Amino acid sequence: MDEQALLGLNPNADADFRQRALAYFEQLKISQDAWQVCAEALAQSIYSDDHIKFFCFQVLEHQIKFKYSELTEVQQQLIRETLITWLQAQMLNPQPEKTFIRNKAAQVFALLFVTEYLTKWPKFFFDILSVVDLNPRGVDMYLRILMAVDAELVDRDVVHTSEASYYFALTFEARRNTLLKDTMREQCIPSLVESWYQILQNYQYNNSELTCQCLEVVGAYVSWIDLSLIANERFINMLLGHMSVEVLREEACDCLFEIVNKGMDPIDKTKLVESLCQVLQSAGLFSIDQEDDVDFLARFSKLVNGMGQALIASWTKLIKNGDMKSAQDTLQAIEAKVALMLQLLIHEDDDISSNIIGFCYDYLHILKQLSALSDQQKANVEAIMLAVMKKLTYDEEYNFENEGEDEAMFVEYRKQLKLLLDRLAQVSPELLLASVRRVFNTTLQNWQTTRFMEVEVAIRLLYMLAEALPVSHGAHFSGDVTKATALQDMMRTLVTSGVSAYQHTSVTLEFFETVVRYEKFFAVEPQHIPTVLMAFLDHRGLRHTSPKVRSRTAYLFSRFVKSLNKQMNPFIEDVLNRIQDLLELSPPENGYQALLSSDDQLFIYETAGVLIVNSEYSAERKQALMRNLLTPLMEKFKVLLEKLMMAQDEDRQMALADCLNHAVGFASRTSKAFSNKQTVKQCGCSEVYLDCLQTFLPALSCPLQKEVLRSGVRTFLHRMIICLEEEVLPFIPSASEHMLKDCEAKDLQEFIPLINQITAKFKTQVSPFLQQMFMPLLHAIFEVLLLPAEENDQSAALEKQMLRRSYFAFLQTVTGSGMSEVIANQGAENVERVLFTVIQGAVDYPDPIAQKTCFIILSKLVELWGGKDGPVGFADFVYKHIVPACFLAPLKQTFDLADAQTVLALSECAVTLKTIHLKR
Structure with a gap:
């Protein structure tokens, strides 16, 4: 072997050596006999370096996985002998191999097993067992091989290239694995099993x-072997014995869980679970101590959850089969576990509690199906409810300012508890409402002296009731009088108790989330609106010391105002005055940190727009208020644009461009209050927005930071097409001309939807403009598409693909809007060029989304031009190019019918042929 290249296998080797080792590995993989060198090195223990040994196993692995069928009988025998020789050496070596080498060796054994067991090596396991006997190192390897074999047979993830080959590989592997398991059985x-x-x-x-390793093997195999081999007296007694041994009990728990999880007859399953429970109970495992080892209790909780869910599955089957006597016995067995379930659910460790939630949820599902609940069952429901309320509470250690992994896990755990709460509401909505009301009222009476987590959870429970007790369109305060009264009382308490002033972010946020969730309350009792508005607007909300609270409040305030627009009229001017300072555009040079980020300010601008537009003021007053809102933006924009033109430093240019972009974004956002041109006209605001348009458009001719500026102005134009309709049209030609100058793929890709919007909306009105800019736009697109790119530059390739799609989408919009004359009037040479790009898109590019669009364009053109009075030469083009394209595209190797988009492309291809048939 190349000793120099092998030096690069060391993790501490420098990059050049590592690169050489990688190249050497690739070379050995394609070499005919390199694997023999590696086999010899392993069999004779030539190398002591762990990384070289691992490398040799990797070469063998590649040979078995991809080139085994190319080997002769003798060579295949050599691989078998190599592995057995290596295994024998393990028991004689003074030191055991490192774990990563043993695991890799086990994977290679497993690969050879799936390749040879059915044909050449039926004694695979017997040969291994005869070598290892009960030698500890040999047993370790034997167990690792068993786990690797199980991973091959059960957890197999096939590396797939395309959907079709993936499906084929999956079915082949599934059949092979079934055959292997059947033969092993x-x-x-x-x-x-006897060896275990x-x-x-x-x-x-x-x-x-x-x-523990052996218990893991038993747990893995039990899912697909005959259960009676394991679920028998001698095995179960041994496993139950392990439950009392500290170092074994976690693995024993997992093993018992797998046994309980195995599918079997419902009556037998109930008997098995009950016999396990009796022994576990008599061993004292059913009385949970908070001080117990939490790692073990987490596994034990999972086991109890498995036993509970197994019994519930049996109960469901027995009910379905009409065996009421056995179902009743099973229900009693389930009820007998509820006390244990509650101990685990209420445990202070959330992992232990989380593991039992499935059983708890399914138990409540059973109760929901019963016609009446016994006193004990009602008591169980209440106990679960109290447990959920307690467990929803934050810990002292929760870090609200810097939420990490532990905090994220608690948030997920809370979501699980919410599902339990929803299920409790289905079983007994009255009890849930009464319990929440009791906790809520008790807590809010003394909120000043109560710990933050208790206040937060009290408000949280009220918030959760909104989903737990569903109604249509949030109408919680009408209909059922008891419920409406209870919720109304709690909401009144929430807004009048002063709890919004509590000095903890979690309570503050929960307060605002809840008032917005129950906005319909304020339609019933509008007298509380001023109190809540003040909370939003002062140090409790938008001016809170925490950026997180300010940010979330900006969004919630916007929702609150939108939902109550009918009731907001008396407060509009006051609110607009109070938010004035929050609307200021913060130029980069003023140096102070604004209260709100620009994203948060978007919500405030939208809120201001909504207040003005939905007010009961006259059109003149609305126009004046909107002008007051937007004029400062326009003035600042002009000043900042001049500064940008003169800025030399790139960082400063970027900061100024961002600020200009924010100004345009804020103006865009105010227009969200309008649904169409009619509403803009009624409010007398068309003129203000036209002024904004004239102020912002010069930014398009700025040679600096083009991408940022164009993006903002484009978005504004999109909004204005909706709000001002044809009043925008005079501005479009010059805006388009600027946006097409020096543009890149992304610019074009974002510009085309704007043209599509104009084309689809105004159709023939914009025909002259479209005819004028059609070829300049196409030239810009072709220029970018023809730019050379590096072969492996994925992002450039993706940008070109997206631009190509946008180009075809533009042609589809033009033809689909009945404006084919825009294309027809471009001159014969240009028309032909456009048509050929569509044919190319339909056939040559392996992009089914673009192909589908191209076939839609072709069938539309055939429909419009395919008759006797169509353009000269088009009939020829149909037969020479469109018809062949309909057959060439599906014949391409890249046309993958296992892909849904490709099927749609094929469908459009068929439509094109049908249209040709009908027109010709």
Whole structure:
């Protein structure tokens, strides 16, 4: 072997050496006999370096995986002998191999197993067992090989290239794996199970590592072998014995979980679970101590969850089969586990609690199906409810300012608890409402002296009721009088108690989330609106010390105002005055940190727009207010644009361009209050927006930071097409001309939807403009598409693909809007060029989305031009190019019918042929 190249296998080697080692590996993979050198190195223990040994196994792995069928009988025999020789050496070596080498060796053994077991090596396991006997190192390898074989047979992830080959590989592997498992069940599984029993018996007291490994193997195989081989007295007694041994009990728990999880007859399953429970209970495992080892309790909780869900699955099947007597017995068995379930659910460790939620959820599902609940069942429901309320509470350690992994896990855990709460509401909505009301009222009476987590959870529970007790369109305050009264009372308490002033971000945020969730309350009791508005607008909300609170409040305030626009009229001017300072555009040079980020300011501008537009003021007053809102933006924009033109430093240019972009974005956002031109006209605001347009358009001719500026102005134009309609049209030609200058793929890709919007909306009105700019736009597109790019530059290739799609989407819009004359009037040579690009798109590019669009364009053109009075030469083009394209495209190797988009492309291809048939 190339000793120099092997030096690069060391993780500490420099980049050149590592690169050389990588190249050497690739060379050995394609070499005919390099694997033999590696086999010899392993069999004779030539190298002591761990990384070289690992490397040799990798070469063998590649040979078995991809080139095994090319080997002769003798060579295949050599690989078998190499592995057995290496295995024998493991028991004699003074030091065991590193774990990563043993795992890789086990993978290679497993690959050879799936390749040879059915044909050439039926004694695979017997040969391994005869070598390892009960030698600890040999047993370790034997167990690792078993786990690797299970991974091949059960967890197999096929590396796939395309959907079709993936499907084929999957079905081939699935069939092969089924055959392997069937053959193993017949020929060797009983012997393997016996070997596991012997290993457990020999090592349970003196080698916990091997015992745990063996338990893991039993747990893995139990899902697909005959359960009676494991679920019998001698095995179960041994496993239950392990439950009392500290170093073994976690693995024993997992193993029992797999046994319980195995599909079987419902009556047998109930008997199995009950017999396990009796022994576990008599061993004292059913009384949970908070001080117990949490790692074990997490596994034990998973086991109890598995037993509970297994019993519930049995109950469901028995009910379905009409066996009421057995179903009743199983229900009693389930009820007997509820006390244990509650102990685990309420455990202070969230992992332990989380593991039992499935059982709890399914148990509530059973209760929901019963016609009446017994007193004990009602008590269980209440106990679960109290447990959920307690567990929803934040810990003292929760870091609100810098949320990390632990915090993210608690948020996920809370989502699971919410599902339980929703299920509780289905079982007993009255009880849930009464319990939440009790907790809420007690807490809010003394909120000043109560810990933040208790106040937060009280408000959170009220918030959660909105989803737990569903109604249509949030009408919580009408209909059922009891519920409406309870929720109304709690909301009144929430907004009048003063709890919005609580000095903790979690309580503040929960307050605002809840008032917005129950906005319909303020339609019933509008007298509370001023109180809540003040909370939003002062130090509790938009001026809070926490940026996180300010940011979320900006969004919630926008939602609150939108939902209550009918009730906002008396407060509009006051609110607009109070938010004035929050609307200021912060130029980069003023140096102070604004209260709100530009993203948050978007919501404030939208809110201001909504307040003005939905007010009961006259059109003149609305226009004046809108002008007051937008004029400062326009003035600042002009000043900043001049500064940008003169700026030399690139960082400063970027900062100024961002600020200009924000100004345009804020103006765009105010227009969201309008649904169409009619509403803009009614408010007398057309003139203000036209002024904005005239102010912003000069930015398009700025040679600096083009991408940022163009992006902002484009978005504004999109909005104005909706709000001002044809009043925008005079500005489009010059804007388009600027946007087509020095543009890149991304610019064009974003510009085309604007032209599509104009074309689809105004159709023949914009025909002259489209005819004028059609070829300049196409030249710009072709110029970018023809730019050379590096072969492996993925992002450039993707940008070109997206631009190509946008180009075809533009042609589709033009033809689909009944404006084919725009293309026809471009001169014969240009028309032909355009048509050939569409044919090329339909056939040559392996992009089914573009292909589908191209066939839509072709069928539309055939429909419009395919008759007797179509353009000269088009009939020829149909037969010489369109018809062949319809057959060439599906014949391409890249035309993958396992892909949904390709099927749609084929469908459009068929439509094109049908249209030709009808027209010709």
